[in-house]
Amino acid sequence: MSRYQQADSAAASELIDRLSPQLYRFFAAELGNADDASDMLQEAWLRIHRVRHTYRPGEPLLPWLYAIARCVRVDSFRKRRRIASREIGVESLPERAAILGGAPAVPGFDELIATLPQSQREVLTLLKVNGLSLEEVARATSSSVGSVKQKAHRAYERLRELLQGAEAKKGAVP
Amino acid sequence: MNPRDLDELLSARDLPPLPPGRVGQIERAVLADLKPVRPLAPAGAYLAGLAGIFIAVCAAGAYIAGQYGWLVLSDLQRIAVFVPLAAVAAVLVFSLVRQMSPGAKHTRSSALLAAVLFSLLLVGMIAVFQPAHEHAFVAMGLGCFRMGMIVAMPAAFLFVLLLHRGAAVSPALTGAAAGGLAGLAGLAVLEVRCPNLNLYHIIVWHISVVVVCMIAGLVFSSVTFRRWRSNQ
Numbered sequence: 001m002s003r004y005q006q007a008d009s010a011a012a013s014e015l016i017d018r019l020s021p022q023l024y025r026f027f028a029a030e031l032g033n034a035d036d037a038s039d040m041l042q043e044a045w046l047r048i049h050r051v052r053h054t055y056r057p058g059e060p061l062l063p064w065l066y067a068i069a070r071c072v073r074v075d076s077f078r079k080r081r082r083i084a085s086r087e088i089g090v091e092s093l094p095e096r097a098a099i100l101g102g103a104p105a106v107p108g109f110d111e112l113i114a115t116l117p118q119s120q121r122e123v124l125t126l127l128k129v130n131g132l133s134l135e136e137v138a139r140a141t142s143s144s145v146g147s148v149k150q151k152a153h154r155a156y157e158r159l160r161e162l163l164q165g166a167e168a169k170k171g172a173v174p
Numbered sequence: 175m176n177p178r179d180l181d182e183l184l185s186a187r188d189l190p191p192l193p194p195g196r197v198g199q200i201e202r203a204v205l206a207d208l209k210p211v212r213p214l215a216p217a218g219a220y221l222a223g224l225a226g227i228f229i230a231v232c233a234a235g236a237y238i239a240g241q242y243g244w245l246v247l248s249d250l251q252r253i254a255v256f257v258p259l260a261a262v263a264a265v266l267v268f269s270l271v272r273q274m275s276p277g278a279k280h281t282r283s284s285a286l287l288a289a290v291l292f293s294l295l296l297v298g299m300i301a302v303f304q305p306a307h308e309h310a311f312v313a314m315g316l317g318c319f320r321m322g323m324i325v326a327m328p329a330a331f332l333f334v335l336l337l338h339r340g341a342a343v344s345p346a347l348t349g350a351a352a353g354g355l356a357g358l359a360g361l362a363v364l365e366v367r368c369p370n371l372n373l374y375h376i377i378v379w380h381i382s383v384v385v386v387c388m389i390a391g392l393v394f395s396s397v398t399f400r401r402w403r404s405n406q
């Protein structure tokens with residue numbers, strides 16, 4: 001990162017090559033859409049490039065990186081919501097209902113995680129999909145380790161309830 | 175279902191693959207604009223800078239405006255006003271230092287702590303000052319408000335100069351915190367200068383300096399950041 005700050009093109013390329021898959025997973029885990037995640041990845045790198053001077057050599061890199069990626073994602077969601085609020089959303093509703101109607105009895109990751117509040121979803125994605133530590137997640141989300149632990153615990157409890165409910169339903173079907 | 179099963183379910187998720195060529199495209203965009211940059215100064219430098227500006231502005235303001243208020247305050251009133259005021263300012267300084275670099279520890283919790291301490295300052299003021307009726311409530315109050323803003327504005331300007339390179343992820347919070355700190359400098363000078371111990375006067379015309387500066391900082395930083403993003 002320090003070499004990237006000194007305009008070393010090889011270091012910049014290496015950083016982008018190494019970290020893009022991780023960042024892409026972060027966006028894709030939330031969106032489930034390859035095109036949107038890919039656009040967001042590009043936006044994130046442009047933002048990272050723009051604020052690369054805010055990284056202090058010696059500090060942990062991943063929380064710095066994910067804090068910016070998170071900011072890009074929030075901005076992008078706000079933008080999408082603004083656009084969506086101007087469009088007529090009638091067409092998308094039956095489509096979603098049809099998908100849910102045809103879903104298997106035990107829900108998949110997307111259905112499960114969609115039921116969680118945004119903050120719990122984010123913590124779970126960073127911990128389980130991106131493999132960050134509790135300390136790194138706390139730094140990336142501007143919160144404390146205790147708060148991250150609490151959110152993860154609540155998310156797990158909720159997921160366990162949902163899965164147990166789904167399994168019970170599956171068992172009841174003749 | 176135990177935690178390990180949940181872990182497996184969460185880790186085994188199939189995510190769409192990264193489209194081929196996308197990373198190359200990003201690399202080309204980044205490399206086309208690759209120039210050396212100077213990293214942010216160490217946190218200690220920002221801490222010293224922010225604290226120095228705050229103390230210097232308060233000292234200069236109190237020297238120029240006079241210390242009539244300080245002379246009429248009792249010891250209890252001095253403690254109830256200046257101890258929490260200094261605590262809020264210190265916590266805001268720490269919070270601003272942490273907000274400079276994304277991914278720093280406890281950025282939000284320290285801003286929240288500052289809000290709690292500011293509430294304590296208000297409670298302390300309500301406890302040690304008595305309400306009274308005033309004939310020229312607005313005329314006298316406007317003079318104080320103006321003085322508070324005159325002190326806060328140079329402080330805010332210097333804070334912007336110091337902070338403008340950082341605060342990349344939560345500009346609204348940074349703006350509000352910097353505005354609040356500038357407003358606190360104004361409040362400190364007013365408490366030293368103003369001999370009016372009427373609770374209503376203090377709450378409406380002194381405290382409002384902090385609130386107005388905080389809102390102004392929030393709006394200023396949000397607008398500036400939006401422009402910055404639209405220029406990206």
